[in-house]
Amino acid sequence: MRLQDKTAIVTGAGSGFGAGIARRFAAEGARIMVADLNDKAARAVAEEIGGIACRVDVSSDAEVAAMAQAAMEAFGRIDILVNNAGTTHLPKPMEEVTEEEFDRVMAVNAKSVYLTARHIVPVMKRQGAGAILNVASTAGVSPRPRLNWYNASKGWMITATRAMAVELAPEGIRVNAINPVAGETPLLKNFMGEDTPEIRAKFLATIPLGRFSTPEDMANAALFLCSDEASMITGVAMEVDGGRCI
DSSP states (O other): OTTTTOEEEEETTTSHHHHHHHHHHHHTTOEEEEEESOHHHHHHHHHHHTOEEEEOOTTOHHHHHHHHHHHHHHHSOOOEEEEOOOOOOOSOOGGGSOHHHHHHHHIIIIIHHHHHHHHHHHHHHHHTOEEEEEEOOGGGTSOOTTOHHHHHHHHHHHHHHHHHHHHHGGGTEEEEEEEEOSBSSTTHHHHHSSOOHHHHHHHHTTOTTOSOBOHHHHHHHHHHHHSGGGTTOOSOEEEESTTTTO
């Protein structure tokens, strides 16, 4: 029960890595707000783990503010924030990505981190403690061709993590990131362009351990980084990638 009596907001927690993280945190004693754009999915996970659901568009300042307020009303404090919500554009030459696609990727993957910081960092400062985890990607370390602006958004997230860690350390707030490799999530097909045995095999050939990452893999790493066991760790972008970035 490493998160006993802790409270956490996990964005994008209606499926994939976010759902895995929410389930593991709840099993370790945390009270969870399951935040997702898909209200039905959020409610399903929240009901399963005994948490509360919140429908939120993480690229909207008003909706992120409402999410933070709802968490404070429910829990009285926010100990952990996991910025997991993310999106991508389909694989294509960089110049063919539309402005709309670019704006959406940057809004969900980058602007959301700014917005949650805007509304939740002040809460953590008042508490004198907190842990923030940004779910970035190996794409921000070892970019794949034809996913240029997605790669860039995750590189932004890694740099933001380090900058946040330096600024917030005196306030007792730790900020870390995890870098998953492609996993069995709703975004996998988008990364690959199409889901065929041949394309899967090509992807797996770039991962030395020979498998995709799972929500459980991410949950284990997230649990450690957000728990008191990692009290001396901040500004780290941990690769949970089966050796992909070696």
